Amino acid sequence: MTDTSVPAVGTADRDLRAFIAGLPKAELHVHHVGSASPRIVSELAARHPDSKVPADPEALVDYFTFTDFAHFIEVYLSVVDLIRTPEDVRLLTYEVARDMARQQVRYAELTLTPFSSTRRGIDARAFMEAIEDARKSAEAEFGTVLRWCFDIPGEAGLEAAEETTRLATDDRIRPEGLVSFGLGGPEIGVPRPQFKPYFDRAVAAGLRSVPHAGETTGPETVWDALTELRAERIGHGTSSARDPKLLAHLAEHRIPLEVCPTSNIATRAVRTLEEHPIKEFARAGVLVTVNSDDPPMFGTDLNNEYAVAARLLELDEQGLAGLAKNAVEASFLDAAGKARIAEEIDAYTAAWLTH
Ligand SMILES: O=C(O)c1cccc(C(=O)CC[C@H]2O[C@@H](n3cnc4c(=O)[nH]cnc43)[C@H](O)[C@@H]2O)c1
Ligand SMILES: [Zn+2]
DSSP states (O other): OOOOOOOOHHHHHHHHHHHHHSSSSEEEEEEGGOOHHHHHHHHHHOOTSSSSSSHHHHHHHTTTSSSSSHHHHHHHHHHHOOSSSSSHHHHEEEEEEEHHHHHHHEEEEEEHHHHHHTTTOOOOOHHHHHHHHHHOOOOOOHOOOEEEEEEEEEHHHHHHHHHHHHHHHHHTTTTTTEEEEEEESOTTTTOOOHHHHHHHHHHTTTOOOOOSSSSOOOOOHHHHHTTSOOSSSSEEEGGGGGOHHHHHHHHHHHHHOOEEEHHHTTTSSOOGGGOTTHHHHHHHTTEEEOOOGGGGGGGHHHHHHHHHHHHTTTOOOHHHHHHHHHHHHHHHOOOOHHHHHHHHHHHHHHHHHHH
């Protein structure tokens, strides 16, 4: 794991971290398998000793240190290989929700890649039952509301696109919690426009479009996501900073960016946190949301991402509350659900500032 955490400095930093820890939050960009905690990964690795993933949580720190984005995907897929039964899927989903609840995450849109599971032999209906069972238990027991984004692993080609679209749009299979449709994996050599027909079908079926774009390629990929894939939010969008017209477009049309600072350092998409373009996004008036992407793999969690953002954007408690409300606004919750979490954020912040 690359050490990308914010160095602890003094009382003010500690106070802000305590504020963040209790702040009600929404998360919009976080991957299912990429959220497997070291405990879950080692439990699964011990169950499946033929895998190359280390069963010792300490060894995972080195295993989760990436040389570049391609290496990250290689390691990611080795963890995907550990998810072999519907019970593995249920356990992972439920435990991910538990970790979110501990960080006061009230609502999360979790990205799943069902193609990776069905192609490895997990029955599609059993997969959907497992995630839905975990979603309902998590909401009842932890109070964290989960919704799903199904993403196409772009590098796996149009076969993956077809299967993901089928699973997302067939009324007999698609799960109740599904709200959006995405596109993940490497961007280099995987042009976005080829996925237009699949996004058209998903949008026609009522799903919201949230592709990754501009994480490892230039701003033209973000434009493609907007014009060809009808993106309503952009996953990462890091390279948008290189195109002032694009930034103005994102700001004017209130198209949020799902910014994941530590992820960008860990995959070496951005060299250092100081060079991260989050400041440019905020300055241009873009609706910035902060997210954790694949938290244990990147040695982070959502609270740490808020601390990183506070440092880079020089936010105090009110600023952090505003950042949390950006995620609520950019979410696919209904108006009542948004109002409930926003009110909770305001009440928490007011109580903190008067204590
Ligand atoms: O499952 C397969 O067999 C398979 C075959 C070929 C290619 C792939 C993928 O490319 C899977 C990529 C996988 O990565 C997930 N992910 C997690 N974090 C990120 C990120 O920061 N940027 C892009 N993708 C990410 C994504 O959800 C895909 O599931 C799979
Ligand atoms: Zn991602």
